[in-house]
Amino acid sequence: MEILGVRIGDAAFLAIPAEVFVEIGLELKSRATNKIYIVGIANGYIGYFPTLSAHSDGGYEVVSSKIAPQSEDILYDEASRLEERLFASSVESVFQGKN
Numbered sequence: 818m819e820i821l822g823v824r825i826g827d828a829a830f831l832a833i834p835a836e837v838f839v840e841i842g843l844e845l846k847s848r849a850t851n852k853i854y855i856v857g858i859a860n861g862y863i864g865y866f867p868t869l870s871a872h873s874d875g876g877y878e879v880v881s882s883k884i885a886p887q888s889e890d891i892l893y894d895e896a897s898r899l900e901e902r903l904f905a906s907s908v909e910s911v912f913q914g915k916n
Contacts, residue, residue: 818888820895821860824903828852831896832859835866838878841889845896851904853896866892 821832831845831853842855865878872879872886 818863818884819860820892820899822899822903828854829900829903830854830856831899832856833866833892834859834861835863835884836878837866838868838871840868841866841892845893848893848897849900851900853900 818834820834823830823832829849829851833855835857837855837857842857845855846853863883865882866884866888867879867882869886869889
């Protein structure tokens with residue numbers, strides 16, 4: 818799964834091709850050092866993205882999900898790296914592809 822990010826001023830928009838459980842979105846925001854917004858079902862669609870705890874609870878979203886239980890931590894790490902890259906330099910240089 819690929820997540821994409823776009824920075825507009827002091828905010829970043831993270832595009833995730835899944836229906837992310839609200840708990841994951843809130844955790845992503847709490848870990849971020851900048852303003853971030855989660856854009857779900859963006860750049861494709863792979864189904865639901867449940868939390869690790871939801872995997873043990875079961876249910877429709879989990880059963881139909883293509884996401885492995887350990888994917889939640891991987892998403893947190895990847896989103897953090899993406900946020901860091903988006904805010905590493907000026908908006909102009911990111912836009913111009915210098916990063």
